[in-house]
Amino acid sequence: MxxxxxxxxxVIRGKDRGKTGLVKVADRITERVxxxxxxxxKRHQRGGRQNRQPGGIVEVVAALSAANVMVxxxxxxxxxxxxxxxxxxxxxxxxKNCQAIIENxxx
Numbered sequence: 244m245x246x247x248x249x250x251x252x253x254v255i256r257g258k259d260r261g262k263t264g265l266v267k268v269a270d271r272i273t274e275r276v277x278x279x280x281x282x283x284x285k286r287h288q289r290g291g292r293q294n295r296q297p298g299g300i301v302e303v304v305a306a307l308s309a310a311n312v313m314v315x316x317x318x319x320x321x322x323x324x325x326x327x328x329x330x331x332x333x334x335x336x337x338x339k340n341c342q343a344i345i346e347n348x349x350x
Contacts, residue, residue, distance in 0.1 A: 245314070245336065247347060251317070252264065253313050257282065262280070266278055275309060276308075278304070282304060282305045285301070287299075287300055287301075316338040316343060319340055323340045325339070325345065326338075326339050
């Protein structure tokens with residue numbers, strides 16, 4: 244999966260099509276991502292008995308398929324596909340539009 248935590252992405256499918264946000268969780272096994280402020284659902288939650296948490300309706304962020312988002316290139320500010328380039332022994336992610344290197348965001 245070429246999308247990583249901290250990438251700015253554009254949603255291209257679903258009810259939130261056209262919105263942008265930062266990836267908070269990227270699951271490589273299921274190839275799903277959670278984007279902040281996107282794909283929010285309401286969950287009815289029961290109150291806790293031991294630590295006295297109140298119940299109610301809670302908004303949670305649901306995961307999207309990684310195929311339904313595109314990375315926004317930081318240099319050209321366009322949604323793009325991601326490619327790879329080897330420089331010596333290091334592998335870099337590159338923008339397919341402008342060929343700029345997309346740096347990995349530190350957690």
